[in-house]
Amino acid sequence: MARYNAKESEQRWQAAWAVRDVFAAGRNPGRPKSYVLEMFPYPSGRIHMGHVRNYTMGDVLARFRHAQGYDVLHPMGWDAFGLPAENAAREKGVNPRDWTYANIEAMRSELQAMGLAIDWSREFATCDPAYYSQQQKLFVDFYKAGLVYRAEADVNWDPVDGTVLANEQVIEGRGWRSGALVERRKLAQWFFRITGYADELLAALDQLERWPEKVRLMQKNWIGRSEGLEFRFDLSNGGSVDVFSTRPDTLFGASFVALSPDHPLTEQLAARDTALTEFVAECGRLGTAEEAIETAEKLGYDTGLTAAHPLDPAWKLPVYVANFVLMAYGTGAIFGCPAHDQRDLEFARKYKLPVLPVVIPEGADPKQFRVGDEAYTGPGKLANSRFLDGLDVAAAKEEVRLRLEAEGRGRAVVQYRLRDWLVSRQRYWGCPIPMIHCAECGIHPVPESELPVLLPDDVRFDLPGNPLDHHPTWKHATCPQCGKPALRDTDTLDTFVDSSWYFVRFCNTAAPQPVDREAARHWLPVDQYIGGIEHAILHLLYARFFTRALKRLGYVDIDEPFAGLFTQGMVCHETYRDRTGQWLLPEEVEKVDGVARLRGTDEPVETGPSEKMSKSKKNVIAPEAIIDVYGADTIRWFMLSDTPPERDIEWTEGGAEGCWRFVQRVYRLVTEMEIAEPAGAEITETVSGPALELRRATHRAISWVTEDLEALRFNRAVARIYELANAVSATPADVPDAVRRESLETLVKLIGPMMPHLAESCWEALGHKSLLVEERWPIADPGLVRADTITIAVQVDGKRRGEIAIARGADDDLVKASALALDGVARALGGKTPRRVIVVPERIVNIVT
């Protein structure tokens, strides 16, 4: 029996594709283009199952488009800057660059072993000077266009690692690597002005029709737009404070003003008030951990100041410092209206402040309406509010706005939750920020003629802090303005900057400027982007911002980088523990009659739920090991089968074996069915019976698989292919060879994008000299997709009582008569006369009594 040798075949076909350079992104006049991209990997050292799933899906789409006659751009690169390389340097004494490039080598060969249809000529790593030097040019362009600015900001400072951390690197108030309590520090840092695009980024979400609704919603919430009024309270000390409110209509329900502990006025007051200083420190200690926030009591400190009500200067409100007021949102100060805001209510109850309802729900009596434990936030009519009484909420907001604007005391503003993007990192292994600080004349960009600013190789990692900063010579430069000695910026850019435009660079990786405008115009936007949901906000939002900024600078002419986005699910596996509770690797466990034991022993093993593969729980399977045993096609087929691509998939040994069996089965089908008809023969005769059935199954499969691949429903495409394989297996011997050849060649072509090596071997076994990868996608014959005899169910009162086989397009009366003639129908009717017979053509008959 012919056995398919995956290892041999895969190497052979990968070499054949490379020789013909079939995946080079060509540009042929008249052909449509398709840019297929998966999120590029961080070169951690080994590919994992998540990569395999991600790149398999993208590869299927790229190959499918290629077969359909598109010019396909399907590139690969490396998101190669970042902390792990530097940590490896600190821990193992290796150079971050050597470590990174060695990892890239290892991972590239693993990806190549998967047989990906990638244009490797466009490969680059973000740590290549050729890439980051272009990024430095972009940074300078951004700076000149006012898209970059430097400002003092409260940042997360890790005192052990001696660096700023991104918000996502702070876990429960501690640095993710050092475990040290993160401090808040005021530091001068570089920011990208993403908030300038907040409105555009929000509005354009509606146009991203081929994005998951979930991601659009997450971005919408993250941007967090709210409209309101910003206005001034005059204080008893002669000063004033601005507040922001989305509910200015409730102004007559105000009972206090509250400042953030970080508000400048708080600082000013604390300088002369040690009790306040202590209160502020206590607020700081409570931290930002989520549970702390959830359970934290509302705490306030009465400053002793009063604020004059903006609509009645005689009315004085107490001014508190309150722990729940955030400096980072609005103005860092609020007015409290306890009746209509839950937080304000809790605060008012604690400090015995008035709770006056000013919005009365429909039907309630303004004199009777009271607020208990829950603030009323719904609609209603204003009351207890002087000239606002009787207005609805919207009208009252408008009235208050007009009054305060007329007095020059307030203005309508739009607030966003989104903050500007802090891009400075006190780290070595990143793109140096090309700026020079001159003590004499200020901050200047490095002149273009002096770019790139290269990372030095001779750095020490045995000292805490930023290696660039304590390098003996690197930071010393000359001021481009006045020529005096000056200092380089020793910070590097957040690695999310690197990944915000790599997809643009792929259009022409050799361009001497950041973007080859002509190539970018041709290939962009990315038609289908595929990656994990974990990037729903950060990377995808930054890349959207970057694209708009690049457009403003004239580099690209699109607003949105990714026309289609698909977020795939995670790869999971059961977890195992031994008697002492230690995690076990799957290969340390064997199952005998469904009972898990430590391999080669009687030691019982506790099997846990299927969870995302992770090193900490040891429930990982190395793709390399699977490819080694079964080959790349088997692992690819597994990733596409059974589970819808957006859901989490569970890796099982049994499933992998099933896929392997199918690989063998297809090969057997092709090699064992003896076909006299030569390759390329046409079906000339009209066929009937089983031969016609096989032709129908073949063309239905083409139609369905094509639709499913278009919609990225890989699991359904797989099921359709199994159906076709089953139909081919069941073919009687007397079916003409030409028909059998058609079904087998179709099967092979449909499998092509998913299991490309197997498909090439089968194509060859069918007598072809060409490469399957250069063949066109099959086209279904519509006449064969639609059967001319169809089976429809017959119901009596909605219950199925039989079925009839009838010609497509048969007259309703004939359908009705055939249905009524069924034994089962007569039995169910039991002599009753039908009141109605509903015939839905080609669907169903329902007889109603």
Add this chain to the structure above:
RNA sequence: GCGGGCGUGGCGAAAUGGUAGACGCAACGGACUUAAAAUCCGUAGGGGCGAGAGCCCUGUGCCGGUUCAAGUCCGGCCGCCCGCACCA
């Protein structure tokens, strides 16, 4: 708390309002084999009747509704998962 998603056989799952469970995994019965593996054929939601062909009842988290017809639409519960979270 707010927002979103999901509940279908032993498991992963299919199903434009129209025959629920396609397809796969696991399982069971049989064939082939000295034996095993591989392969092939067959069974299979649950319950019942029948020698059998087959027939009947019931079934998509729970309760109700719309409809000739509901896994699918509507209302109300229950459970799980994800995101955000003192955002004024």
